[in-house]
Amino acid sequence: MPQQTRRGHTGRITATARLPRHAALAAGLTLLSLATACGGGGAEEVAANSDPAKISAAPAAGVVAPAKVEVIAGLTGCEADIRIEADELRQGACTTPDGGYLITTFPEEKLKETWLESASVYGGTYLVGTRWVVSAEPKTLKRFRGKLGGEITRLKGIGPEPGPSA
Template sequence: MPAVAGAAALLALAGCGSGGAAAAKTPPTATGSLESLAAEVKCAPDIQTDADTIRQAICAGASGKFVLATFSTDRGQREWIDEAKDYGGFYLVGRKWVAVGDDGVVHALRGTLGGDVEAGADHHAHTG
């Protein structure tokens, strides 16, 4: 019985270590204009909003379809994310930029752009 407990403990520790290895593979967070970020993930951005405070585009790349937005200020970015998260979804957040898409797309983009993943509100429990 102690051997089984020891093996289970080793497997648990190995599992913890593999998460660290995956995190180590995440590149430094990208910076730049909407166009340069889009070029990093090989998409031609379809610009939807081109204002002084926010630029927003729809992108379709190898990882799927997503929204890419850049902001003129950190505060403007955080306010936008905080409001958008009420609608659910997954957000890849960098300095003054965000990519929004489904979970798989956001995690695939993270492999190129770096950044932090944030999840919006979960609406699965709500009934219509």
């Protein structure tokens, strides 16, 4: 016999009544992602993917992303100094002979989007991936993109554009 949905004093469905639904949804999404990710390739596809000349660093980065600050730092050749450890983000600073840069990771994509929206006030160029952002000089970001993947994004900022230097 089916159970009746439990409702609180306001007439809304209680959180404990929603829990089985959320668990079933999560399980279904997990199974769907596993089913679509485990599609087998033919021998030709395996041979093509095994050729080191045809393998680029960007697709490999998709396997590790969304990554931890330490993983991204390792891929860029540094050991990050963690500066911020919060529920909303983690941020580490790296310094190499080419200069310094920041790596920021987020537990949710929407938090990354909020961070980018806030950063747009200041402008700048960023390498943006799944739940992570690297901020550095544009030439450094171009080099990192080959290792990490992601998209280079330029935020305009507010105020006048800097004029040409003398």
